[in-house]
Amino acid sequence: GDSVTQMEGPVTLSEEAFLTINCTYTATGYPSLFWYVQYPGEGLQLLLKATKADDKGSNKGFEATYRKETTSFHLEKGSVQVSDSAVYFCALTMDSGGYQKVTFGIGTKLQVIP
């Protein structure tokens, strides 16, 4: 079946450091890929998405490129802030029999220290 693999963390970085959170996937077909973020005490919210190979999603300084050849969708940010501390989820969706099937990664906790 479909799966998403990402490091669980926590990842601890100093403010203004470079961030990479790796995400790789397994899917039969051509999924859409997403990064969601969950701040403490809240539900998930969409950070960025890419719906086809070589697409780059970007938002709030975060970027991720859909790499079909390496089945990856790594999240990057050039300079993290304390306010970026949250849990980040990589996810894929596939059309399956007329409905969408969503698979989430385990989530990576990011802690940014001043």
Place this chain on the structure above:
Amino acid sequence: KAGVTQTPRYLIKTRGQQVTLSCSPISGHRSVSWYQQTPGQGLQFLFEYFSETQRNKGNFPGRFSGRQFSNSRSEMNVSTLELGDSALYLCASSPRGGSAYEQYFGPGTRLTVT
């Protein structure tokens, strides 16, 4: 537009009891999905409803059930509660089916089973 709302936000129940959680999607959204989030298992898909029909179901026992009303509001029910059902239950809505559409999450209902 108002976001996804979930009620109640917090709930404490005793083993063996049953519980009903409610979700109101964003206006115009016809797809509602439910997830269980726990520290050990991450985000696990429960089921998805679209136009009052269950389209997809995760690997949960029959004690977990749901329904969707004609106004797209959804409820999930858990009968004969077990300690392991303690979790954050998240509801997410989407405008329609199709893997390119992101999901919009509510803040969740924190269920504690004692």
